[in-house]
Amino acid sequence: MSMRKNFDLSAYLVIGPENTNGRPAARIIAEAVRAGFTFVQIRSKTAEARELIDLTRAAAEIIAAQEKSERVALVVNDRLDVVLAARDAGVKVGGIHVGQSDIPPEICRKYLGADAIVGLSARTSALIDYVRTCDTSCVDYFGAGPLHPTATKPDAGRDAAGHVVTRTIEELAELHRVSPLPVVVGGGVKAADLPALRATGVEGFFVVSTIAGAAHPFAAAEELVHIWRSA
Ligand SMILES: Cc1ncc(COP(=O)(O)OP(=O)(O)O)c(N)n1
Ligand SMILES: Cc1ncsc1CCOP(=O)(O)O
Ligand SMILES: [Mg+2]
DSSP: OOGGGSOOOSEEEEEOGGGSTTSOHHHHHHHHHHTTOOEEEEOOSSOOHHHHHHHHHHHHHHHHHTTOTTTSEEEEESOHHHHHHHHHTTOOOOEEEEOTTSSOHHHHHHHHOTTSEEEEEOOSTTHHHHHHHSOOTTOOEEEEOOSSOOTTSTTTTBOTTSOBOOOOHHHHHHHHHHOSSOEEEESSOOGGGHHHHHHTTOSEEEESHHHHTOSSHHHHHHHHHHHHHHO
């Protein structure tokens, strides 16, 4: 079955070489997937294309080695060129995550095909109206946030006046209620946020630093997965 019809957003790792305090990103991906993370996004604002292709290949091999290729989705942030090059080299990469100022989702769909996963960051202002009315014909899920301000992406949630607008739990519950697509929420997410986030009904949480910056990424990942599943 194509991953597009079968992906699980519940525990979603976003990671790149600049997030790992000098440790290999591949090792942290392996630990998170072993702990039960269900979705991996390769995201780097500093790596060159070749490094991104290599990390995407390594992530796909890690997921395959744990026999999870049919259950753990792998996407690349922003870089349609990297997804195409990785696929051309035989790497099993499921799709792409794009934001409001990135390559449009319909172009991603055109080049990646009907089986690819295309994730879209939901617009910060007027979030609830946006997800209700936006063209979802070629999008598979929404990424929303930030739940808290975050040093990983200081511009997340910035409004025209430069203030960071975070999402309340009530807004996220409403977002879940009105969204035609599954929603994953991130931005400063920590273990303590998960029970309230789960109660909103959203399909999952995404994290960078809670895993990639943790002293013990496996233990951190296991804790998040356990809390989400038992909340
Ligand atoms: C799952 C998920 N949700 C949101 C984002 C943010 O995407 P974007 O707004 O394009 O910002 P960058 O990540 O490209 O800086 C995401 N990456 N993943
Ligand atoms: C990619 C992204 N999009 C919105 S916030 C964010 C970064 C979240 O990072 P962290 O989990 O370290 O706060
Ligand atoms: Mg982007």
